[in-house]
Amino acid sequence: DAGVIQSPRHEVTEMGQEVTLRCKPISGHDYLFWYRQTMMRGLELLIYFNNNVPIDDSGMPEDRFSAKMPNASFSTLKIQPSEPRDSAVYFCASRSTLFQNEQFFGPGTRLTVL
Amino acid sequence: AQKITQTQPGMFVQEKEAVTLDCTYDTSDPSYGLFWYKQPSSGEMIFLIYQGSYDQQNATEGRYSLNFQKARKSANLVISASQLGDSAMYFCAMREDSSYKLIFGSGTRLLVRP
Numbered sequence: 001d002a003g004v005i006q007s008p009r010h011e012v013t014e015m016g017q018e019v020t021l022r023c024k025p026i027s028g029h030d031y032l033f034w035y036r037q038t039m040m041r042g043l044e045l046l047i048y049f050n051n052n053v054p055i056d057d058s059g060m061p062e063d064r065f066s067a068k069m070p071n072a073s074f075s076t077l078k079i080q081p082s083e084p085r086d087s088a089v090y091f092c093a094s095r096s097t098l099f100q101n102e103q104f105f106g107p108g109t110r111l112t113v114l
Numbered sequence: 115a116q117k118i119t120q121t122q123p124g125m126f127v128q129e130k131e132a133v134t135l136d137c138t139y140d141t142s143d144p145s146y147g148l149f150w151y152k153q154p155s156s157g158e159m160i161f162l163i164y165q166g167s168y169d170q171q172n173a174t175e176g177r178y179s180l181n182f183q184k185a186r187k188s189a190n191l192v193i194s195a196s197q198l199g200d201s202a203m204y205f206c207a208m209r210e211d212s213s214y215k216l217i218f219g220s221g222t223r224l225l226v227r228p
Contacts, residue, residue: 031214043205043218056215091159093216101147101166103209103216105159 002026004106006092012112018080021109024073025094033103034067034077035091043091049075082113117141118208118219126225127196134181135191135222137206145211148189150180153203153221162204165189196226 005024013019025032033048047057052069060067064083069075079086089110095103119138127133139148150162165173165180173180181190189208193200206219 033216042220045215045217048215050214056213089157093159101164102161103149104161105151107158110157 004092004094004104006090006106006109008109009107010110010112012114013082014114015083016081017113018078019082019086019111019113021077021079021090021092021111023075023077023092023106025075025092026096026104027073029094029096029104030072031095031097031103032069032075033093033095034075035093035105037089037091037108038087046077079111082111084113087111087113117217118206120206120219120222122222123220124223124225126227127193127200128227129198130195132192132194133196133224135193135204135206135224137189137191137219139187139189139206139208141187141208141210143210143212147209147211148180148182149207149209149216150178150189150191151205151207151218152200153205154199155202159205163191193224198226198228200224201226 007022034046037043046059047067049069067077089108091108092106093103117140146167148165152160163173163175163178163180165182172182177194179192203221203223205221207216209216
């Protein structure tokens with residue numbers, strides 16, 4: 001299995017631009033999570049999906065952030081408009097209900113907003 | 115309220131020696147899981163070990179073991195026979211089974227000296 005796939009790996013953009021981060025979970029996994037990692041706040045859960053349905057988006061910082069999961073193999077996290085304080089590493093993770101002991105992370109997308 | 119506490123921002127250990135990374139947690143949920151992840155300088159999050167709240171025995175995975183003391187609400191990671199490649203950030207995390215969310219501690223940076 002290829003593991004959780006994220007793209008792009010690095011993104012540099014200017015303030016005000018729209019940013020879209022992409023994630024492909026491990027095949028067969030029914031939970032998908034988006035996290036953000038910063039020096040100041042550590043690893044924060046932004047939102048998670050179960051069977052493509054958003055379950056908890058209480059960690060989404062503000063309305064500029066949105067996430068979708070149109071099918072079991074694809075999810076996006078969109079920031080519009082982006083701001084410098086959004087600069088962080090964004091991780092996608094997935095796991096299966098059948099194997100709740102493990103949650104696998106993607107390699108992350110390092111976002112820099114100038 | 116802080117749910118996961120890692121009190122050691124940084125630690126050193128001599129190669130081939132054992133090291134214990136501390137983690138305490140707080141929850142009122144009777145059913146939960148505790149996780150440890152390793153984050154090397156390359157940035158990916160690597161799952162190391164899992165302990166369920168009802169597990170009678172401490173979890174072990176190769177050189178990693180989890181010293182689970184339920185009454186004290188601690189879940190320390192023990193790495194035996196440290197290797198240079200163990201130098202990384204280590205994160206403790208907890209998932210309350212009522213919420214499915216993985217909450218992370220602030221991490222401990224481990225440096226293995228040759």
